[in-house]
Amino acid sequence: MRMETVAEVETKLRELAGVLLAEGKVDVVIGYERGTLPLRTTPCFIREAEAAGKLVWDATCEHNLARYLRSQRGRVAIVAKGCDARAITVLLSERQLARDQLFIIGVACQGVVDRRKVQAYLADRELQQATLAGAQVVFGGEGWQESLPLKELLWDGCLTCRQHTPLLYDALIGEPLAGDSEGALEEYADVAALEAMTADERWAHFSSELSRCLRCYACRQACPLCYCPECFVDQTQPAWCGKTDETTDLITFHIVRALHSAGRCADCGACSRACPVGIDLRSLNRKLIKDIKQWYGYEAGLDPDALAPLATFRPDDPQEFIE
Amino acid sequence: MMAGTDAGTARLISKNGITALLEALIGEWEVLAPVQLREELAFEPITHASQAVLDFSNTTRPSKNAIFPPCEVLFRYDGQEVHEPAFGRERVVFAMRPCDARSFLLLDNVFSGPPSQDPYYAWRREHTYLVGLACNHPSSTCFCSAVGGGPFDMRGLDVFLTDLGEAYLAEPVNARGAAFLERWAGADSGWYQEADPSAFQRKQELARQAERKLQIGAVLANPLVPSQTQERLESQYEHQLWEALGQKCLGCGACTYLCPTCHCFDILDEADDGSGRRLRLWDCCQFPLFTLHTSGHNPRPSGKERIRQRIMHKFRYFVANYGEIACVGCGRCVRSCPVNIDLRYVLSDLLSDQGQAEMTMNTGQCG
């Protein structure tokens, strides 16, 4: 059977969005539209059926749109990749969303582009145009044009993705895709490298990685699961965490945020991609994701009725790691 | 264009000469130059000339940080004994772009202006030499010329360098710059060479090319006139675009913390028993806490009001107070916004004559 092209998926998406709006099934469709820069899309809120043609779908749809759900009123349709659907599932399990107000437009996704990989590949050349052409990305700048396989530019998490097809949806756009098991990256291999370091080496590694943090909170704001009305960093009585750019404060913010996300993080990568200075935030979360899997046999975002292990207590909870 | 500025003699410095000059500077002053810091290019103190990257488009963070740092100790106290920090040595920020340099002139209005002068900013401003590097190849996200600047704009700098290929043309912009060049690239230094008219011709040629490049595909085709921009924005306070932007904007501080002209700050104390410090930290008008009253009332309760404030402040309120637009067109906010809110298109929408019905893409409001 012929694989649908991305363009065909996009067309179906536009049709569905148009129908949902025209028939009054939803008040707004949250999706992606073309951005102003190469390889960029931007979140889009469509309220009129005629505007559904603005929706796009391709490997540059990198945002996790679920972060917009909690503030919506009325019935909402949302374009969701597999990882986005995991985040929505966690939000549902935490009673943050009304399921009957939500129409999840699941899209089978083959991965999103990692713009940092593109930047690294380009070195100091400026990207002025880019087109996604099937399995290739064609780039161009002043007086040059090249192409690379899309696979080489995908977000690392996409290379080991097990939900190319979302687990939760009300309609699925695109033929279902099997989860990746080609072994491009052995699952959690990225964590093994961290685990092999001594505690001092890990401290040095994270101190260095986080030293460039601006405290802009793009990571927190991009995350669908960071929704506390008052973040711990803003509390003053007591002040849990300082706001300086010193190592202690930077590490405290990121480690505590990672701990608050442990067992809830859907590993979508939105935080890392949002970071304006390209800090590898995902690596902090990955270790916790692995630990939660190892000790509690739990993965976030698979079951809307399951509760995160750190939010629940069972008498038989493992405790060998507590000293 | 005259041979040299009125301030003093221009000279040519070879690429090796620049290296030697940097090494000499490093021995005496703190030298901040563009440095590759993992994923980003940033102005950092260098210990060797080889660390400096001089062939680049722009740093991720602006050089504003050198004079107005993200975190600064205002006072240290021990009981009731209070001390101000001592400042360090002379410093030079080497190879900043003209857009960054203009930002200091804009920030001077805030920090040096009445009712009081900010001594911390003033000290750094006084003791930091600014050596600029012309922009031979502006990027497609640059729009300096739309906001009163330009890729070869020398204002705000002490010394202006142009990369002519084989050598740098070094021009003193003011008396400080002339003194700088006399001291570090004087006639007796191994890297001095008087600049000839052909060097200036080459510079003019490069400037023309750069200006032309800025015009290609420019979103803001016409330069913004501050008074007209202010006036136009006065009638755009209730534009439907604010709601659309507020809906999409994440409310993070990426645009703010990379912006050369943002200056909002917080003052916070840290205590360790009876001693501690009072800090000045950058703050961001996009954060809800920024205007939150202790009573719980917030004059800017949602993203809509906050993003409106950002744009109104830079293109209308700042103009009302100081006569200039608080934007240097560096494009950092355009590149760094996680959701691709593009200031150029926002301004284009707001300032166009097409009225509210017509909105270009990228405002997030479809239909």
Added chain:
Amino acid sequence: MENTRLTGSPAGIAAVRSEKDVRNPYRPSPAVIRAITVENEARDIKTFQLAFGDEAARQAFQFRCGQFAELSLWGVGECPIGIASSPLEKDYVEFTVKRMGLVTSALHDCEVGDVIGVRGPYGNGFPMSALEGGRVVIVAGGFAFTTLRSLTRYILHPQNRDRFGELVVVYGARNPGELIYKQDLQEWSRRDDISLHVTVDGGDAGWTGLVGFVPDILKRVAPSSENAIAVVCGPPVMIRFCLPVLSDLGFTPERIYNSLEMRMKCGIGKCGRCNIGDKYVCRDGPVFSLAELQRLPKEY
């Protein structure tokens, strides 16, 4: 462990440059708490009477009614508080503080003899030259009475009284226990050069005074707007209902003044957070006429 990127000071604390002491606007002047008065029954409003540590600081702190200062507690922070005493009270300066957040709570824990910091005076103050020669109508609700008490004391001072016309004060609180400046109120009620109307939203067994919301009492008192200026301070809901009353009485927006509250930090127009449009509340305010406010974005 300090990151050297943090400040420009590499080698510890060097000698302080004395010119900077005087010219550093962020540096608070030490002042000792001479007296503390608990103003209300809920005990969350206290007036602190401060005396400056040195004569130079005391002289430098010459203020006008309606101005404010940043009160500083090392290790806790600063908060902007309106000045509650009159500029003619030379030996001390008073601030009335409501316990609400981090700094105000720490202030409330202070005792007589403690030293705190004061930065200021800041702000534009009330338009004294406009007020002189005419009737002054003061309308205050709750805790916002503080700088208006400064203004009232100033006007009533023998040196000043005959430069002003009739003085009408309408002041209200939720209940009798919440009325502040009870001593001032008692003294003023015995004077014939001030028309004082004190009201409470709800009385109690011992209360024999007026009962009613401030806007209603204001309507009843109906001060003449002829050659008059009204100064209104209070919670937003009170102000909202007072404005139509004043308008009906003939007060134009140019002759109604407000003192605004805003989240502030630097107090000197640099940190950027207290702006309303192109005006900074700390520098161009906190006192604004209604006419000025109507020209500004509704963000306060």
